[in-house]
Amino acid sequence: MVKEKVILKNETGLHARPAGELAKKAASFKCSIKLNVNGKTVDAKSILGIMAAGIKYNTEIEIECDGEDEKEALAEIVKDFNNNFGE
Amino acid sequence: MLKGKGVSRGIGLGNVVVLKKVERKIEKKTIENEQVEHELERLHKALNEVINETEIQLKNISGTESDIMQAYLMILQDPSLISETENAIKNDKYNAEYAVEVGFNSVVQIFQNMDDEYMASRAGDILDIKNRVLGKMLNEKTIDLSNLKPNTIIVATELTTSETAKLDLKNISGIITEIGGENSHTSIMARTHAIPAITGIENATSIFKNNDNVAIDGTLGEIYVNPTEEEKQKLLTLQKQLEEEKLELEKYKNEETKTIDGTKVKLYANIGILKDVEVAIKNTAEGIGLFRSEFLYMDSDTMPTEKSQFEVYKNVAEMMQDKEVIIRTLDIGGDKELKYLKLEKEANPFLGFRAIRLSLDNLPLFKTQLRAILRASAFGKIEIMFPMISSIDELRQAKKVLEECKKELDDENIEYDKNIKVGIMIEIPSAALIADKLAKECDFFSIGTNDLIQYTVAVERGNERISKLYTKFHPSVIKLIKMAIDGAHSANIICGMCGEAAGDKLYIPLLIGLGLDEFSMNSNSLLNARKRINNLDKAECVKLSEEILQMSSAEEVEERLKEFKEN
Numbered sequence: 001m002v003k004e005k006v007i008l009k010n011e012t013g014l015h016a017r018p019a020g021e022l023a024k025k026a027a028s029f030k031c032s033i034k035l036n037v038n039g040k041t042v043d044a045k046s047i048l049g050i051m052a053a054g055i056k057y058n059t060e061i062e063i064e065c066d067g068e069d070e071k072e073a074l075a076e077i078v079k080d081f082n083n084n085f086g087e
Numbered sequence: 088m089l090k091g092k093g094v095s096r097g098i099g100l101g102n103v104v105v106l107k108k109v110e111r112k113i114e115k116k117t118i119e120n121e122q123v124e125h126e127l128e129r130l131h132k133a134l135n136e137v138i139n140e141t142e143i144q145l146k147n148i149s150g151t152e153s154d155i156m157q158a159y160l161m162i163l164q165d166p167s168l169i170s171e172t173e174n175a176i177k178n179d180k181y182n183a184e185y186a187v188e189v190g191f192n193s194v195v196q197i198f199q200n201m202d203d204e205y206m207a208s209r210a211g212d213i214l215d216i217k218n219r220v221l222g223k224m225l226n227e228k229t230i231d232l233s234n235l236k237p238n239t240i241i242v243a244t245e246l247t248t249s250e251t252a253k254l255d256l257k258n259i260s261g262i263i264t265e266i267g268g269e270n271s272h273t274s275i276m277a278r279t280h281a282i283p284a285i286t287g288i289e290n291a292t293s294i295f296k297n298n299d300n301v302a303i304d305g306t307l308g309e310i311y312v313n314p315t316e317e318e319k320q321k322l323l324t325l326q327k328q329l330e331e332e333k334l335e336l337e338k339y340k341n342e343e344t345k346t347i348d349g350t351k352v353k354l355y356a357n358i359g360i361l362k363d364v365e366v367a368i369k370n371t372a373e374g375i376g377l378f379r380s381e382f383l384y385m386d387s388d389t390m391p392t393e394k395s396q397f398e399v400y401k402n403v404a405e406m407m408q409d410k411e412v413i414i415r416t417l418d419i420g421g422d423k424e425l426k427y428l429k430l431e432k433e434a435n436p437f438l439g440f441r442a443i444r445l446s447l448d449n450l451p452l453f454k455t456q457l458r459a460i461l462r463a464s465a466f467g468k469i470e471i472m473f474p475m476i477s478s479i480d481e482l483r484q485a486k487k488v489l490e491e492c493k494k495e496l497d498d499e500n501i502e503y504d505k506n507i508k509v510g511i512m513i514e515i516p517s518a519a520l521i522a523d524k525l526a527k528e529c530d531f532f533s534i535g536t537n538d539l540i541q542y543t544v545a546v547e548r549g550n551e552r553i554s555k556l557y558t559k560f561h562p563s564v565i566k567l568i569k570m571a572i573d574g575a576h577s578a579n580i581i582c583g584m585c586g587e588a589a590g591d592k593l594y595i596p597l598l599i600g601l602g603l604d605e606f607s608m609n610s611n612s613l614l615n616a617r618k619r620i621n622n623l624d625k626a627e628c629v630k631l632s633e634e635i636l637q638m639s640s641a642e643e644v645e646e647r648l649k650e651f652k653e654n
Binding site for chain 2: 012020045
């Protein structure tokens with residue numbers, strides 16, 4: 001299992017579009033991918049789970065990947081967060 | 088024959104498509120064990136149909152809208168939502184329709200209870216998806232407005248702005264609505280695109296049936312259902328006549344706009360959506376006098392981003408090729424609904440929290456728009472206009488925010504037009520009365536007659552019972568217009584008009600007489616207006632306006648203007 005912390009820099013939070021990008025990316029990996037945020041754990045492969053977590057600007061998020069392609073998955077998802085999901 | 092109010096001229100013959108809101112009842116049923124499989128199949132069939140439809144829609148769109156559709160698709164395939172719904176069938180033994188209610192509503196509730204306003208309003212999106220899935224299950228037929236058969240006559244209670252934006256204009260030969268006045272968005276759109284339209288037909292959506300053969304006369308407001316050969320011929324002759332008139336106007340396409348004595352004025356177009364620009368260019372608009380930016384906000388389910396707005400503004404500026412493009416900042420209030428901006432319903436929305444008042448109170452929204460406009464100004468000749476200014480403080484505050492945005496762009500090394508002009512709408516009597524003061528602090532005025540009349544005579548635009556009192560011929564309205572023009576000229580700035588009155592043949596001589604510099608109107612009126620202006624003599628118009636300024640009643644004014652027209 002690998003983990004890394006990131007801080008959300010999208011001003012409007014993880015709303016529908018970036019949440020969708022994240023879920024799509026997460027679903028393309030075999031490993032399980034979870035987000036630990038505000039004391040909750042959500043499945044990064046579920047767009048509704050991500051959106052329902054209501055993650056706001058400047059929130060710290062721990063990304064946790066567990067499974068065969070975990071390293072690659074973690075690197076890709078951290079990269080997306082750092083690019084603000086293209087916004 | 089049915090008679091309504093003609094709001095867009097022209098003859099249209101075709102077949103009816105009725106847009107009717109269906110009322111849906113979801114029954115709660117308990118199913119037997121052996122029905123579980125069948126209900127699960129129904130659920131997945133409906134989900135797949137909506138997914139397929141969304142994928143087809145996705146191919147035809149781009150940008151923000153496509154991103155949102157992508158998100159819709161993912162919601163439709165979301166593992167947690169689907170298992171929740173399946174469980175309602177498998178464990179609770181509900182019928183598929185009710186299971187969808189249960190499954191989706193549990194998610195909707197989570198969103199509704201979130202304290203973040205943006206996220207809370209996403210509940211609406213999920214409800215939207217739920218409704219589409221239920222629509223499929225119940226075999227409700229939905230009409231794809233963007234893909235209609237040729238010669239379609241649309242019949243609706245009223246068209247919403249998002250419906251209007253989707254319309255497959257080339258295949259529509261007429262529009263019939265139950266409600267909506269001359270200045271409703273549907274009417275304005277119909278005139279822009281020269282689609283005959285009639286409003287005020289009570290119960291139209293019940294009277295007409297799909298595929299009814301109908302002929303309409305948008306000039307007289309007459310509708311013929313299953314027209315006889317004779318009636319058809321009569322209308323076709325009229326249509327030919329209208330086309331000839333139009334052809335006659337063609338020669339004005341190559342002329343400058345100036346009176347007989349050589350006084351030049353600017354003839355500009357009002358636009359709302361990108362589609363309108365082509366019509367403006369076709370009708371030789373010399374600029375855009377009013378770009379109603381609120382359509383960008385109304386047609387979106389989420390707050391339009393700086394990037395998405397920038398692209399639209401840039402597009403318009405480039406299409407207009409260095410001709411002036413005046414963009415009016417968001418003009419919206421509690422009478423319109425924006426999913427992502429929770430505006431409270433107000434008792435008097437037209438006297439309430441709207442337009443510049445809303446922008447100044449919501450700086451992130453205002454700045455996003457101003458930055459988008461500024462960035463687009465590097466690609467053409469863009470100008471900014473603030474709506475609903477009632478005092479000098481509002482103008483100063485708005486300009487201060489604009490300066491902040493400029494500074495931000497400077498710091499980020501982003502290009503924009505450093506000399507971008509800033510103007511205001513004169514649409515509130517309090518602004519007209521201090522026009523000379525306001526003129527010293529901005530670069531141009533544009534008179535919004537629709538609101539100016541409403542606020543001057545205290546008559547709500549849409550209120551049928553008092554609509555007779557709503558008149559541009561009221562001497563007070565004319566006095567305020569004069570004050571605005573004189574105020575502008577005292578500070579050597581330009582005064583335009585972007586209300587419907589600017590394109591009115593009767594009114595144009597008066598406006599020329601009062602010294603109006605720029606006339607901005609619906610594109611479809613441009614050539615008629617140029618014809619009118621080019622056949623006027625400035626000195627005669629000045630004399631006319633002086634005479635009118637002495638009058639005391641609207642009837643007198645109207646009569647005198649009609650008489651002048653005949654001369």
